[in-house]
Amino acid sequence: MNIKDLLSEKRILLGLNAGTKEEVWKALAERMHEEGIVEDVQAYLDDVASREKQGTTGVGFGVAIPHAKSDAVRQAGLAMARTTKGIDVGSLDGTLADVFFLIAAPKDADKIYLQTLSKLARLLMYEEFRESLRKAKDSREVIDTIEKMEEKIS
Amino acid sequence: MAKIVAVTACPTGIAHTYMAAESLKVGAQKLGHEIKIETMGSAGVENRLTDDDISQADVVIIAADTNVDTDRFAGKPIYMTSTGLAIKDGAAVINEALSKAKVTVAKEVAKIEEIKAQRSAQRSGVYKHLMTGVSYIIPVVVAGGLCIALSFAFGIHAAEQEGSLAAALMRIGGGAAFALMVPVLAGYIAYSIADRPGLTPGLIGGMLASQIGAGFLGGIIAGFIAGYVALGLKKSIKLPKSLEGLMPVLVLPLISSLITGLLMIYVIGTPVKGIMDWLTFRLNTMSTTNAAILGLALGAMMAVDMGGPVNKVAYAFAVGLLGSNTFEPMAAVMAAGMTPPLGIALSTFIAKNKYTKEEREAGKAALVLGMSFITEGAIPFAAADPLRVIPSIIAGSAVAGALSMSFHCALRAPHGGIFVLPIPNAVENLGFYIIAILAGSIVTALLVSLLKPNKNVNVVNAK
Helix, strand or coil: CCHHHHCCHHHEEEEECCCCHHHHHHHHHHHHHHCCCECCHHHHHHHHHHHHHHCCCEEECCEECCEEECCCECCCEEEEEEEEEEECCCCCCCCCEEEEEEEEECCCCHHHHHHHHHHHHHHCCCHHHHHHHHHCCCHHHHHHHHHHHHHHHC | CCEEEEEEECCCCCHHHHHHHHHHHHHHHHHCCEEEEEEEECCEEECCCCHHHHHHCCEEEEEECCCCCCHHHCCCCEEEECHHHHHHCHHHHHHHHHHHHCCCHHHHHHHHHHHHHHHHHHCCHHHHHHHHHHHHHHHHHHHHHHHHHHHHCCCCCHHHCCCCHHHHHHHHHHHHHHHHHHHHHHHHHHHHHHCHHHHHHHHHHHHHHHHHCCHHHHHHHHHHHHHHHHHHHHHHCCCCHHHCCHHHHHHHHHHHHHHHHHHHHHHHHHHHHHHHHHHHHHHHCCCHHHHHHHHHHHHHHHHHCCCCHHHHHHHHHHHHHHCCCCCHHHHHHHHHHHHHHHHHHHHHHHCHHHCCHHHHHHHHHHHHHHHCCCHHHHHHHHHHCHHHHHHHHHHHHHHHHHHHHHCCCEECCCCCHHHHCCCCCCEECHHHHHHHHHHHHHHHHHHHHHHCCCCCHHHHHHC
């Protein structure tokens, strides 16, 4: 399974102007809805919020990986946003998040959901990867970065 | 390059498990170590560690925020940390783990010191008081015994020449230090029981025991009487406030010394002297067979609990007899106390494949401890594998004790290990004494080596 296959250029928002994490989720969920991944944006966002309540998905290094399995999701997918300013997501290391990956998965897609999450977590441990994400000029470059890194650690 | 295995786990079993794993991997690469990491995530265990991986690893790192079962890592150095720290700096965690896990002689020796300190802190009651007394006389007896030994260096009758250095040394050792032995023993037993008020009646009672000829047995009894009498008086006598200052300087010392002293003179002294005379006579005229049996018993006692109560009883017995000029049991006891760590150390050298790398390093520490007569040096090995190790060290110590007694080896100092051997006349029959120690060590080494399973067996089968 490759993360880049779950992404699409349209689902990558660079320079998103948002003040709260909920605004980021909403922007990303709407894009996923447009591409047929999320069926019901509001129901999905509710599930993301209730997952977030169990514990922050701000994994540190300025990155957050909100995620939810939901009946409102038609097929597994990923969306990414880079915000113009850091947002407080209650990260474990206290950093403000400016890179968000939102994972959507159907209720029964346990495997792909966990694999995506764990692989993203692994990728994010490489400083060069985080830097490339932050420097990327367009969606294509983000996908290329992910692809390259996935090859490197596999 | 070190070989590392690691396990990462977090409560939700998702992001942090994998982040920690990746961070450790990156850290290991950067430092040039080999690492295999098992992730215990929600998706189940991935990259599971095999027995082979574990047995070859130098250290186990567990970066987890939940409980991880460590049974399968038994015998390996384990370094526990959180996923958070591993994520923050994997290389630092690895460096820390390797340095903490490294078994060094100095660390092993420090560990034994800690065990000894813990054990003496746990002592209680009669045993604790006796051991306090013994611990205070050991340096007195070491100083005295070695001065006497040095005096003999001028010739066995040299001390009879008045005004000679030999005579002076004999006076320091025999006339002063050994004369103090029983009073100090009694004094500090009483001190252990009753604190300061015990010291005076204890010293006086001990001196009386010594003068009567009741030896260390009399001294022990005097110490306990003095201690409990002083303690009882301290609690029961109530003086008016204005006279309280007289308690420690007049009332307590006088009454407690009178009670102890009169009991020693009229009741206890003479029968105990009889026992001591009988004991020393028997010990000094013993047949070689009986001597060997006593050595066997003392030797086994030294090894059975490695510095515990049984060991200390045998030791205290031998030290006490020094005061009655009976030096052979002391030799047997020290030989038997040295062989458990020495034998195990020898085993780690001759049967390398039966020990892990860490155990072989610990073996070097055991060698040092054994040479210094610190029987506790065998504890880490005995604790890890008691059913094989303890019988082996008992056998070796019994052999060492029996041989030392049958060779009529004698030792004038109650401690010092091999460092006391070169001092002239500290040991009688030095050559045979060394043979006794070596023989005991070899018996232990062969038995342990024979009984222990090969460490590599599993690995070979797994391949």
